[in-house]
Amino acid sequence: MSSENKSLQQIISHRLEKLEKIIKSGINPFPYNYTPSHRVKDIFDNKEALLDSNLSIAGRIVSFRKMGKASFIHIQDETGKLQVYAKNDVLPNAIYDNIVRNLDLGDIIGVSGNLFITKMGELTIKVTGLEILSKNIRPLPNLKEKNGEAFNGFEDKELRYRHRHLDLIANPEVMNVFKLRAKIISLLRSELDAKDFIEVETPILQSIYGGASARPFTTFHNTLDQKLYLRIADELYLKRLIIGGFTKVYEIGKNFRNEGMDRNHNPEFTALEFYEAYADVYDMMDFTENIIHSVAKGINKTTVNFSNHSIDISKPFIRKSMFSLLNDSTGQNVDSMDTPELFC
Numbered sequence: 001m002s003s004e005n006k007s008l009q010q011i012i013s014h015r016l017e018k019l020e021k022i023i024k025s026g027i028n029p030f031p032y033n034y035t036p037s038h039r040v041k042d043i044f045d046n047k048e049a050l051l052d053s054n055l056s057i058a059g060r061i062v063s064f065r066k067m068g069k070a071s072f073i074h075i076q077d078e079t080g081k082l083q084v085y086a087k088n089d090v091l092p093n094a095i096y097d098n099i100v101r102n103l104d105l106g107d108i109i110g111v112s113g114n115l116f117i118t119k120m121g122e123l124t125i126k127v128t129g130l131e132i133l134s135k136n137i138r139p140l141p142n143l144k145e146k147n148g149e150a151f152n153g154f155e156d157k158e159l160r161y162r163h164r165h166l167d168l169i170a171n172p173e174v175m176n177v178f179k180l181r182a183k184i185i186s187l188l189r190s191e192l193d194a195k196d197f198i199e200v201e202t203p204i205l206q207s208i209y210g211g212a213s214a215r216p217f218t219t220f221h222n223t224l225d226q227k228l229y230l231r232i233a234d235e236l237y238l239k240r241l242i243i244g245g246f247t248k249v250y251e252i253g254k255n256f257r258n259e260g261m262d263r264n265h266n267p268e269f270t271a272l273e274f275y276e277a278y279a280d281v282y283d284m285m286d287f288t289e290n291i292i293h294s295v296a297k298g299i300n301k302t303t304v305n306f307s308n309h310s311i312d313i314s315k316p317f318i319r320k321s322m323f324s325l326l327n328d329s330t331g332q333n334v335d336s337m338d339t340p341e342l343f344c
Helices: 003-023 040-045 156-160 166-172 172-194 235-244 281-298 324-330 338-341
Strands: 054-067 070-077 081-089 108-117 125-133 143-148 149-151 218-221 226-230 250-256 268-276 305-306 307-311
Touching: 003 040, 040 054, 040 070, 040 081, 054 125, 054 166, 070 108, 081 108, 156 166, 166 172, 172 250, 172 268, 172 281, 235 250, 281 324
Parallel strands: 081 125
Antiparallel strands: 054 070, 054 108, 070 081, 108 125, 143 149, 218 226, 250 268, 305 307
């Protein structure tokens, strides 16, 4: 066994021993529920009004300073991080010995107490009640912080993409990307619904894949004794709905393409497709531009950065044909060339 694995096993074994101590004290280390009165952001946003008030929060321990019979702990929830102060003679009988002494980084706890400001000027909860909500057995990435700045964080991109749960704990600002994505999808859906488009769900398992040129993932349906494919596009089934009589339809869903992958190409990805009867390409261009402008306004964003380019999405879109783009790029009249000239 390598020294790294041995160290990991020692950490796990030590934490399991602490878990056993908590259980033997008659405390359930994995209770079913806990209802905090506030989120961390709510407390910071209303700290003047909440000072000296009794309140409760729940979250994960991300820093821990033990000083004999007192401890300073930072708890992180979805909205931020707040310090709590736990002292043996303030907590109920044996809670400090049975729980606090057996806590580790990564444990999830719920605390209640009075809000105050320390001599160092940090907003803090003086804990009068503490519950363990989930004991964390495996260690978190090696996180350190000084003067409010994190260092030695979880920085390896490959590991971060493969272990998003750890990335979110170590780099909580990443959560904003997920929230922004959710808001964009919600705004897209609202815009389409407002224009009388009907949201539908079309088959992901298809007997004949189509709608794009891509290699599919294959699977097998045991009951039908038939090979099926994960869809590479929504197009064909959406068009069948138009044929059937729907005027406007759309779908926001997963597509799958069994091809190369890199940071910008994932084998499974979310796509939006919408179709409207009696509309032509120019109608679709107008609608696409309008919906992008509306969504950008909804997230208060007028520029996006892509491949080291800043794109102003508040301006009217430039519209060019494929031939005009090719002509501009090559300096030749590609649209007037015959096949041999194009390939020479």
